Amino acid sequence: MRRADAFFSKGHWMLTIGVIGGIGSGKTTVTKILAELGAPIIDADKVGHAIYLPDGPAYPEMIAAFGKGILAEDGTIDRKKLGPIVFGDPAALKRLNAIVHPKMFERMQQMVADLRAAGERKPIVIEAAILIEANWQPLFDEIWLVVAPKDRVIERVELERGLKPEQTEARIRAQLSDDERRKHATEVIVNDGTIAELRGKVTRLWEAALSRAA
Numbered sequence: 289m290r291r292a293d294a295f296f297s298k299g300h301w302m303l304t305i306g307v308i309g310g311i312g313s314g315k316t317t318v319t320k321i322l323a324e325l326g327a328p329i330i331d332a333d334k335v336g337h338a339i340y341l342p343d344g345p346a347y348p349e350m351i352a353a354f355g356k357g358i359l360a361e362d363g364t365i366d367r368k369k370l371g372p373i374v375f376g377d378p379a380a381l382k383r384l385n386a387i388v389h390p391k392m393f394e395r396m397q398q399m400v401a402d403l404r405a406a407g408e409r410k411p412i413v414i415e416a417a418i419l420i421e422a423n424w425q426p427l428f429d430e431i432w433l434v435v436a437p438k439d440r441v442i443e444r445v446e447l448e449r450g451l452k453p454e455q456t457e458a459r460i461r462a463q464l465s466d467d468e469r470r471k472h473a474t475e476v477i478v479n480d481g482t483i484a485e486l487r488g489k490v491t492r493l494w495e496a497a498l499s500r501a502a
Contacts, residue, residue, distance in 0.1 A: 303411035303501045304400055304427060306419045308469060309434030311459050312441035312448075314479040314486065318434050319415040321490045328408055330399050332392060332416035339391050340365045349387045354380070389422040397427055411497045420464060420472050432493065433473035435466050437480055 307322070309315035323329045339346040342363055350358065350365055354373060360366040374381040400412055416424060419431065436444070438460070445456045470476060475493055479486050 302404060302409060303429045303497060305411050305413045305497065306424070306428040306431045307413060307415045307434065308417060308419050308431060308473075309436075310417075310441070310463050310466060310469075311456065312445040313434040313436045314444070315415060315417065315434040317483070317486065318432070318477060318479070318490055319413060321487050322413050322494060325491060325494045326410065327413045327494065328403055328410060330396060330412065330414040332396065332414060332418070335392050335395050335399070336388065339388065339395055340367075345391045345395070346388050350384075353383050353387060385422070389418075389424070392422070393424050393427060396424070400427070409501070411494075411501050420469060425472065430474040430497070431472050432475045432477060433466070433469050434477045434479055435469075436478070440480060 305327075307315050307319050309318075319329055319331075338344055340350065341347065347365070350370075354370065358365055358370045358373070360369075370384075374384045396414060396416075400414075403412055411430075414428070416422075419425070419428070425431070441460070442453045442456045445451050445459075446453065451459075477486070477489055477493065
């Protein structure tokens, strides 16, 4: 979906690319490779953390919705207290998302606009695991999906996070399926080989994106 506000600048079409993928797919590795190749990166998770801060846009609504019981002693929102409230109650999770997702969208939109205003011409990459669930598609010109075989995902998550296979399987089931994600993807990066092979795939995609952006 093309954004009118990002239309033409100095005769160039400027791309915003979303990187998505399930747990253990390797989307963060893909984003790191893109950063090494010179892509400006925005991490949606970090944006999410920032809007929760006491001076962030979501803070007052979070207190209003969930009470002061979610606060740590220093007045910040304690995710360990918030977690059990929202993950045990679909209605509470929906309320949380309704507060947070639109504010994250606005913040990321502003970050893209600021980068463009500062003269950034390269495609801007946003790693956003929940892009589709949060309905952030209007922010992006392209969506790159990272997928990996299930056995590789389970192996990788056990190695990196110490989760047992059944814990990873439960998380995979709780997420959007890769089939559903594919419906929204412009490119699909199959992460089923070595890091060098992945770097080769990502480099080719990035070089093609640079030529599209110019």
